[in-house]
Amino acid sequence: MKRVVIIGGGYAGIYALGELVRNKNIKITLIDKHTYHNLQPEVYDLIANNSTFADVTIDLTTLCKGFDHDHLDFKNLKVRKIDQQAKKIYTEEQEIVEFDYLILAAGTRTFFPSSIPGLNNADDIKKLHRAITFKQSFETQLFEKVRDEVKQCADTHIVVVGAGLSGVEIAAEMAYYSNKFFKRGNFSCDNLKISLISSSSSILPGLKQDLINISQKRLKDLGINVITGIKLQEVGEGYCKFSNGTRIQHSFVIFTGGIEASTVSSELDVARNGRGQIVVNEFMQTDKYENIFAVGDIAEIKNSAGEIMPPNVTIARISGANAGINVLRLMDGRPLIKCNPKLDGILIALGGKFAAGDIYGLLTVKGRLAYEIKKYVFSSYRRPLLKLIKKGYAKLKRL
Structure with missing residues (x-):
């Protein structure tokens, strides 16, 4: 049975997982140092008391249980080293996870320049x-x-x-x-x-x-x-x-003055940019290993015109799903599908029920309308995940 490991339970990792579970005959392991998926764009609502901790997180244990896949596991581990030759992942908890295919979706962190004292x-x-x-x-x-x-x-x-x-x-x-x-x-x-x-x-x-x-x-x-x-x-x-x-x-x-890739990226002998992001091809593969993919914020992703795409939820969704599909196609010996990410717009929360947005580069919206569009986009992403974690919770309670 082929083993696929995803490192990172953020937006990109979850979209990759959503594609991989279509194949019931593979073993899938999701690894994350946190037990939850952080809905990052909504954290500002948490600080402003518009939501609670439960509103801005998705529990990864119950999420994985919610998928109808008998060989899917979530492991709450911190990755220490990746041996791409031996196809082994070493963790702080001394657990070793083996893989045949690997998807890196560990995201980024805020970059704190050491040149600025304090x-x-x-x-x-x-x-x-x-x-x-x-x-x-x-x-x-x-x-x-x-x-x-x-x-x-x-x-x-x-x-x-x-x-x-x-x-x-x-x-x-x-x-x-x-x-x-x-x-x-x-x-x-x-x-x-x-x-x-x-x-x-x-x-x-x-x-x-x-x-x-x-x-x-x-x-x-x-x-x-x-x-x-x-x-x-x-x-x-x-x-x-x-x-x-x-x-x-x-x-x-x-x-909030910049980002750098998760330290996981440095564990691989692959091409990286100045921010530590892994440089990938049009199939989301690393430059040296066709069985290792990188998606979301941890990757430098380009569109068909060669433009580097900004790290955001839309690009994470598109790249994560593309990598999941291509892992399955690679297993079957089928041609891989190129990823050509496009931004469907941008929405900016500006306090209370006021936002501003650009929709497909064609329409600018502001005020309550933009706010409602933003909430709809978020709920469209969160709603199916809530169904999965409720289903997973019910399964766990029956065990």
Whole structure:
């Protein structure tokens, strides 16, 4: 029986799994160091108290049980080494997993440049446990402001460094949440400030100008101080120092200024780019091993025009499904299918029930309409997964 291993239970890994389970005569193992699939785009709702932990995670154990496949296992392990010659995966838990075909879908992590002193003290909300810790710290500070407002009204200043999608969305959600909090309670100590820092000349570099304009106006309406064209140089105790010589006092620093591939990518002797992403061909295969595929954020994926695609959910979905299909075709000796990923649009959460979006490059939407489209897209992805985990949960309870 052929053995297929997927490392990473994120969007790309799950879409690959969805294709692989069509073959009932293979052994499939999903490995992840976490027990859950983190619905990353919705973590900002968690921080803003619009959702709970259960809303932004999918349990991988029950998900795997929900698939009708007798030879599918989930292993909660941390990969330490991959021996591509021996086709073995070594883990921190001393368990060895063997494979005939391997799909790497371990994603990326926030890149913290070592050249910036003190940056390791910044919050990384891409990691769910760090996002929850930040949420708790932020709410504690809000409570202390209310508790002490008669005696003192100390400034609370959140500095978000990085004005790409992640930075803009978290700044907007935090501002909307805090504004609603102080207005609802009519608290006098409502001096929370949020600054969004971009090293580029604008926010959301690379996106269409109308999306930038909509987002810029929304951030201004939310009271966010947007500063462009400066770079973070140092994070000190209670202050940030920037390239133009300014120092900004802070209560929290959130860093969203770039990504790098998961360390799993370095375990393979294959071509990688400067961010550590694995360079793949049009079939999602690595350059040296036809039986090893890389998908989602951990891979450098190009479209048919040779353009590098951005790491996002759409590309993860397309590349993951393509790799799953091609593993099955490779087993059967059939021609592989080229992956030609296309972005079907972009949607930006901008606080509360307000969003901005570009639909297929043809239509720009904003406000409540864009928000409802974004929620629909998310629910369309989450709904079938919820059916699977409910089915898996019922199976586990019968054991």
